[in-house]
Amino acid sequence: MPLDLRYPDGKVVSHPDGTTGREVAQSIGPGLARAAVAVEIDGHLRDLDLPISESGDFSVITLDSDHGLDILRHSSAHVLAQAVLDLYPGSTFAIGPPIEDGFYYDFEVSEPFTPDDLDRIEQRMAEIISEDQPFVRVAMSRDEALEAFSDHKFKVEIIENVDPSEVSGGEEVTAYRNNGFVDLCRGPHLPSTGRIPTVKLLRTSGAYWRGDENREQLQRIYGTAWQSNKDLEAYLQRLEEAEKRDHRRLGPELDLYSFPAELGSGLAVWHPKGGQLRKIIEDHSRAVHERYGFDFVFSPHLAKSELWKTSGHLDFYAESMYPGMELDNDQEYRVKPMNCPFHVLIYKSQGRSYRDLPMRLGELGGVYRYEMSGVVHGLLRARGFTQDDSHTFCTEDQLEGELHLHLDFVLKWLKDFGFTDFEADLSTKPEEKYVGEDARWEVSEKYLQQALDAVGVPYRIAEGEGAFYGPKIDMHVRDAIGRRWQCSTIQLDFNLPERFGLEYTAAGNVGERPYMIHCAKAGSLERFIGVLVEHYAGAFPMWLSPVQVSIVPVADRHEEYADAVAGRLRDAGLRAEVDLSSETVGDKIRRALTHKHPAVIVVGDDDVANSTVGLRLYGEDTDTRGVPLIEATNQLVESSKPPSA
RNA sequence: GCCGGAGUAGCUCAGUGGUAGAGCAAUCGCCUCGUAAGUGAUAGGCCAGGGGUUCGACUCCCCUCUCCGGCUCCA
Numbered sequence: 001m002p003l004d005l006r007y008p009d010g011k012v013v014s015h016p017d018g019t020t021g022r023e024v025a026q027s028i029g030p031g032l033a034r035a036a037v038a039v040e041i042d043g044h045l046r047d048l049d050l051p052i053s054e055s056g057d058f059s060v061i062t063l064d065s066d067h068g069l070d071i072l073r074h075s076s077a078h079v080l081a082q083a084v085l086d087l088y089p090g091s092t093f094a095i096g097p098p099i100e101d102g103f104y105y106d107f108e109v110s111e112p113f114t115p116d117d118l119d120r121i122e123q124r125m126a127e128i129i130s131e132d133q134p135f136v137r138v139a140m141s142r143d144e145a146l147e148a149f150s151d152h153k154f155k156v157e158i159i160e161n162v163d164p165s166e167v168s169g170g171e172e173v174t175a176y177r178n179n180g181f182v183d184l185c186r187g188p189h190l191p192s193t194g195r196i197p198t199v200k201l202l203r204t205s206g207a208y209w210r211g212d213e214n215r216e217q218l219q220r221i222y223g224t225a226w227q228s229n230k231d232l233e234a235y236l237q238r239l240e241e242a243e244k245r246d247h248r249r250l251g252p253e254l255d256l257y258s259f260p261a262e263l264g265s266g267l268a269v270w271h272p273k274g275g276q277l278r279k280i281i282e283d284h285s286r287a288v289h290e291r292y293g294f295d296f297v298f299s300p301h302l303a304k305s306e307l308w309k310t311s312g313h314l315d316f317y318a319e320s321m322y323p324g325m326e327l328d329n330d331q332e333y334r335v336k337p338m339n340c341p342f343h344v345l346i347y348k349s350q351g352r353s354y355r356d357l358p359m360r361l362g363e364l365g366g367v368y369r370y371e372m373s374g375v376v377h378g379l380l381r382a383r384g385f386t387q388d389d390s391h392t393f394c395t396e397d398q399l400e401g402e403l404h405l406h407l408d409f410v411l412k413w414l415k416d417f418g419f420t421d422f423e424a425d426l427s428t429k430p431e432e433k434y435v436g437e438d439a440r441w442e443v444s445e446k447y448l449q450q451a452l453d454a455v456g457v458p459y460r461i462a463e464g465e466g467a468f469y470g471p472k473i474d475m476h477v478r479d480a481i482g483r484r485w486q487c488s489t490i491q492l493d494f495n496l497p498e499r500f501g502l503e504y505t506a507a508g509n510v511g512e513r514p515y516m517i518h519c520a521k522a523g524s525l526e527r528f529i530g531v532l533v534e535h536y537a538g539a540f541p542m543w544l545s546p547v548q549v550s551i552v553p554v555a556d557r558h559e560e561y562a563d564a565v566a567g568r569l570r571d572a573g574l575r576a577e578v579d580l581s582s583e584t585v586g587d588k589i590r591r592a593l594t595h596k597h598p599a600v601i602v603v604g605d606d607d608v609a610n611s612t613v614g615l616r617l618y619g620e621d622t623d624t625r626g627v628p629l630i631e632a633t634n635q636l637v638e639s640s641k642p643p644s645a
Numbered sequence: 646g647c648c649g650g651a652g653u654a655g656c657u658c659a660g661u662g663g664u665a666g667a668g669c670a671a672u673c674g675c676c677u678c679g680u681a682a683g684u685g686a687u688a689g690g691c692c693a694g695g696g697g698u699u700c701g702a703c704u705c706c707c708c709u710c711u712c713c714g715g716c717u718c719c720a
Contacts, residue, residue, distance in 0.1 A: 205715030206648025523720045555677040590681035
């Protein structure tokens, strides 16, 4: 029976049964056949030289596509493993998948790899690639595979874990062979090693087998592969760009904050300019919270351990908490890792009626979490940080509206900071560890989903990834160079109302349990500011910039006028600085630009005579001379307006 | 917490067992200048901290702290 293959353009073409993908590509065009690395039939990727035996939607995969790059990187990982097993007798290999922008492979070796090892391995890979070894697909039974890989314990474990019921037609597993090297693999692969245009090893690290910290720690090598050197260069440049934006570098450079070693890991101090930035953000946070009907509350940094016992934190969260301190009469106190129990106590401070609800309590609450020493990462993962936290107590009837309001708030907040690309995770009930009745989970998940649908944010369902106390929405943003960051979170909580016995009196004069919504809009202010620094590459929009205008007098005799200009700008509410150093104009401008000040004003003889300024805006190479001071002030005031609350 | 790498002036980095170096920044002069680095001088260091080896340690070894790349975890 002939094969009927439907090409991407919709044309259906018949081929004899058993035609290979390469032959089909050849029949379409020799250029395509040369570029082809695999084919796709009804959504299944297949090796180029495998005979095709079923009809369906057909397309040729080239290195232009994501699938093509995945295959390239997967094959590169094989070559990496081949090189390592060659060079390090006695080593064995675990898994080596393609990942975003590259691939890795995990090995067990007697000595961890060094940077020199990477060079050696890369050289060996280059040899394998230049030998153009064909990748040959080998099908074998499970028993044969167990035999073939008997020297490689991780492969054996993988084969043993293949569910026989999932493998149709007699427990077949596949492997790929090139030269003497065989790796267990579903495929497909490039036709041969010579089809790898460019590959580069990047770094090594430790990695637990199966991601389980109780199991063997393997040595991982990360690499990247592209269809051309140009693409590789572009990728390396992207990495460099990301490095330039690193908030750990830019923060101290712009004098925003620092991490003095004397304080300890994960603890930052905010310098005056960073403090200014933070204050602007906090003020905006308060204004928007009030606009959305939140009341501000305050709570202390410590509380008796008894409180954390009641809240469940000592049962579920103790390993992230700092140890207790014994105070009067052996009373133990704990530093807070979260603000929720305090807000619960505020709710509980008096009897509540349905008329009091919804009750929305907000706080910029400083919390401390004992993070494992290896995970601390600048402001993005600190041990002390401030949450723009809130807890909303409401009835079931109000739940839908409240979730919508919170989601609206979160999106408004993120948009205010220039984020436009959002993706949410909707995390649902965990399989085992959870509290609360199923009915509450169902209704909450439903409302969370409805809220997401209503505002039209793309989301994926993270099955079973909810907190033990309730389902949640985590909002991610994409920054200016496409990286994804988690900021906001909206979480339902069935646990605390239960544990603290929260009630309100319903219309029928009966006690009901309120629902509780935790919400952080920025998440942690520290992390959020870290993300902003990277997003804006330190060049903040004017409303956020700690210094908005740098004023540069051309010569000493213009300093008085420069001061007068600064005074006028400050009167208009702008943050302006005069550069009084005895440097050249060029040098002073350079300083303002390297500090990423949004506007530079230069004043000289003409300006003194005519009440004008020279104006230059960040990001523009040109300047405008002779702008009347009033006009410049108005223009700057206009462009430094903060978003409305 | 685990695996690997690193810590020298405020910053970026040289310095392979024999008294510590550069550029930028800083300070003080000179220059008075119209859009990305004018010029001279000065000052600045318990070479992360502690222990050890050695006649002698920034250099070699051990421990601790901090940072970096990952794993695990997470706002």
